[in-house]
Amino acid sequence: MSKAKRDTRVIATYNIKGGVGKTSAAVNLAYLAAKAGHPTLLWDLDPQAASTFLFRVRPKVEGGGRGLLRKRSRTAQHIKATDHENLELLPADFSYRHLDLALDQFKKPAGRLRKVLAPLRADYDYIFLDCPPSISLVSEAVFEASDALLVPVIPATLSSRAYEQLEELSRSGKVGRRGRTSILAFFSMANVSKQLHLQVMERLRKIDQLTVLGAAIPTADEVEMMGEERNPVPVFAPDGTAAVAYAALWAEIEQRLHSAPAGS
Amino acid sequence: MNERGELVTTQAPLEALRRALAGAYQASAHGREAVELRDDLEKLVCRVTVMSVPGGSNWLTVTALRGYEQDADRIRRLLRKHGFQSEDQWKSATVTMSGGERSDAVVARVLLRLQEIQDANLPGALAGTHVEFLHDFRVAIRRTRSVLREMRGVFIAEDLQEVRADFKWLQDQTSAARDLDVYLEDLEQLRSLAPEPMRADLAPLQPLLEERRRRARLAMSAALTGERARTLHGEWRGILHGLILEPENLRPDASRPIAELAGGRIRRVHDQMVRMGSAIDQGSAPEAYHELRKKGKELRYLLELFGAHLFDPELVKPLVSTLKLLQDVLGLHQDREVQAQMLRELAQELIGLAGGAQALMAIGTLVDRLEADSLAARGRFSSSFAQFSSAEQRRLVTDGFR
Ligand SMILES: Nc1ncnc2c1ncn2[C@@H]1O[C@H](COP(=O)(O)OP(=O)(O)O)[C@@H](O)[C@H]1O
Numbered sequence: 287m288s289k290a291k292r293d294t295r296v297i298a299t300y301n302i303k304g305g306v307g308k309t310s311a312a313v314n315l316a317y318l319a320a321k322a323g324h325p326t327l328l329w330d331l332d333p334q335a336a337s338t339f340l341f342r343v344r345p346k347v348e349g350g351g352r353g354l355l356r357k358r359s360r361t362a363q364h365i366k367a368t369d370h371e372n373l374e375l376l377p378a379d380f381s382y383r384h385l386d387l388a389l390d391q392f393k394k395p396a397g398r399l400r401k402v403l404a405p406l407r408a409d410y411d412y413i414f415l416d417c418p419p420s421i422s423l424v425s426e427a428v429f430e431a432s433d434a435l436l437v438p439v440i441p442a443t444l445s446s447r448a449y450e451q452l453e454e455l456s457r458s459g460k461v462g463r464r465g466r467t468s469i470l471a472f473f474s475m476a477n478v479s480k481q482l483h484l485q486v487m488e489r490l491r492k493i494d495q496l497t498v499l500g501a502a503i504p505t506a507d508e509v510e511m512m513g514e515e516r517n518p519v520p521v522f523a524p525d526g527t528a529a530v531a532y533a534a535l536w537a538e539i540e541q542r543l544h545s546a547p548a549g550s
Numbered sequence: 551m552n553e554r555g556e557l558v559t560t561q562a563p564l565e566a567l568r569r570a571l572a573g574a575y576q577a578s579a580h581g582r583e584a585v586e587l588r589d590d591l592e593k594l595v596c597r598v599t600v601m602s603v604p605g606g607s608n609w610l611t612v613t614a615l616r617g618y619e620q621d622a623d624r625i626r627r628l629l630r631k632h633g634f635q636s637e638d639q640w641k642s643a644t645v646t647m648s649g650g651e652r653s654d655a656v657v658a659r660v661l662l663r664l665q666e667i668q669d670a671n672l673p674g675a676l677a678g679t680h681v682e683f684l685h686d687f688r689v690a691i692r693r694t695r696s697v698l699r700e701m702r703g704v705f706i707a708e709d710l711q712e713v714r715a716d717f718k719w720l721q722d723q724t725s726a727a728r729d730l731d732v733y734l735e736d737l738e739q740l741r742s743l744a745p746e747p748m749r750a751d752l753a754p755l756q757p758l759l760e761e762r763r764r765r766a767r768l769a770m771s772a773a774l775t776g777e778r779a780r781t782l783h784g785e786w787r788g789i790l791h792g793l794i795l796e797p798e799n800l801r802p803d804a805s806r807p808i809a810e811l812a813g814g815r816i817r818r819v820h821d822q823m824v825r826m827g828s829a830i831d832q833g834s835a836p837e838a839y840h841e842l843r844k845k846g847k848e849l850r851y852l853l854e855l856f857g858a859h860l861f862d863p864e865l866v867k868p869l870v871s872t873l874k875l876l877q878d879v880l881g882l883h884q885d886r887e888v889q890a891q892m893l894r895e896l897a898q899e900l901i902g903l904a905g906g907a908q909a910l911m912a913i914g915t916l917v918d919r920l921e922a923d924s925l926a927a928r929g930r931f932s933s934s935f936a937q938f939s940s941a942e943q944r945r946l947v948t949d950g951f952r
């Protein structure tokens with residue numbers, strides 16, 4: 287039986303900095319996509335294995351990152367079902383910390399992840415890439431493979447610098463070389479009772495070159511509790527502010543992604 | 551074909567799973583008919599569906615989540631180690647025997663095992679929990695009747711008559727319900743045989759068949775739980791346990807070695823089939839094919855119940871597979887005939903129903919297709935029969951089964 291061709295979108299949660307809410311976003315948004323009935327894959331590219339842990343899966347890939355990059359036809363063998371319908375995981379592995387070196391052995395390193403993902407497109411509507419915090423060959427390959435980079439920005443002056451750096455990168459042509467990757471920023475761990483946060487948010491929203499999504503993820507206990515619960519927020523706190531915010535964020539992302547044709 | 555389950559336990563399933571998997575996996579109930587199994591990271595690795603059957607058996611199906619197939623295998627191993635039975639123990643009539651044993655002792659053992667299978671499947675058959683129960687119940691009866699015919703010389707002729715009549719009666723009581731199980735299972739396939747635009751028109755068939763099955767099951771239950779069936783099941787065990795003590799002068803085959811008796815029967819039935827089949831040609835009546843198929847079943851049972859344990863596997867296996875091929879062709883021929891017949895019968899009832907006219911037209915087209923299929927099966931008969939009855943095969947049978 288031939289598989290129907292899908293209009294698959296690849297979404298990477300990315301930020302040069304750690305601890306800004308990449309993993310929390312990837313896990314919750316992927317869960318929401320799957321819950322709406324879309325076959326969804328999350329690839330935990332971070333050797334720290336935070337999203338793998340949140341899905342209770344052992345952070346182990348036979349053959350490591352190098353094997354995944356080399357043997358594209360076998361990628362599917364490493365995929366695990368999560369406890370949630372329609373949501374599957376390609377786990378992290380400790381060897382991913384050398385993924386740069388592994389990529390560098392290919393003629394076109396930046397295009398390699400895209401190639402590895404190509405055969406998986408038949409099986410999923412959405413593929414999430416949860417990235418390690420860095421700017422490296424891995425990031426380049428991620429940019430190349432993604433339809434959208436989802437960038438959490440904490441609305442405090444220091445961390446929003448990170449977003450501005452990304453903007454520079456984008457203008458220098460390093461990000462989204464194919465010119466089709468949209469960069470979507472959203473406010474993460476926002477605290478509207480803090481004057482500083484409000485000011486930064488207002489300032490960034492005014493920059494024309496930046497796409498800042500309307501929905502912001504507030505600082506919320508539920509997100510922190512994910513580590514205890516090892517479940518996406520909507521599973522254990524469906525009515526909390528965080529779950530509501532992630533749902534709004536996802537609705538906005540989905541709408542934006544489907545107003546532009548997918549890269550292939 | 552949907553299976554009823556892969557493992558069976560008569561203990562409370564959740565507790566039995568917990569005991570068997572203690573220290574390795576956690577089991578928790580998920581609704582009334584499923585159990586979830588989690589590993590040391592509390593990751594869900596397998597779902598177990600449980601079908602509980604009146605009479606106390608619970609039928610489990612273990613389904614691995616993607617990427618956790620190895621855990622599923624380990625879980626199955628642990629469960630077997632802790633007394634969960636695999637489902638073929640409820641249908642396989644395998645009994646150990648050696649060629650030199652007295653025939654009556656071996657025959658009694660085989661028949662007792664067949665009785666066990668009937669007893670085990672009866673509650674599920676009565677409850678209609680899964681079609682497999684009634685099917686296995688009937689296969690065990692058919693096998694019993696076949697053994698009673700083929701091995702009649704180990705019994706006292708007079709005693710046998712009554713028992714054979716009882717088992718025939720028992721089988722007859724279950725036929726209507728089984729036929730309807732099969733029709734309902736076939737309905738999907740039948741629909742796909744009809745031309746696309748007509749498929750929807752066949753919809754009225756389903757409720758009609760279901761109503762018929764409901765009535766057939768009621769009648770069957772009354773019979774199987776009634777006096778005659780209970781008496782038979784009770785007395786039959788007694789007869790089998792006491793068989794070797796009965797006077798031998800009235801039981802000519804009683805003390806013959808089982809290999810000699812079974813080998814003789816296999817040779818004879820094979821020979822009968824060769825003669826029956828040779829007389830069949832394109833113009834033969836459906837009954838001729840039907841009779842040959844019945845003989846084929848007789849041979850199949852002899853080979854499975856006795857032959858496989860007493861003779862060279864090199865000889866038995868290829869014979870069973872050529873026989874199977876032949877039976878498949880004969881089976882298709884007969885199934886199509888029976889399906890066409892069933893549709894013609896139902897047509898009468900459909901006339902008065904809403905949508906009946908369209909259904910009738912669709913049925914007409916379908917019956918034509920079924921008959922064409924049946925003819926095609928006839929076309930394939932001669933080649934599969936040629937293989938079964940070749941000089942080489944006949945020589946192997948004559949020389950090998952002694
Ligand atoms: N909206 C939020 N509210 C409260 N805590 C958060 C929120 N988002 C993230 N955190 C916490 O911050 C830490 C880092 O978040 P994480 O999503 O792992 O970031 P990253 O993947 O960018 O390193 C985690 O302990 C997480 O629970």
Ligand SMILES: [Mg+2]
Nearest residue numbers: 308309332336
């Ligand atoms: Mg992370």
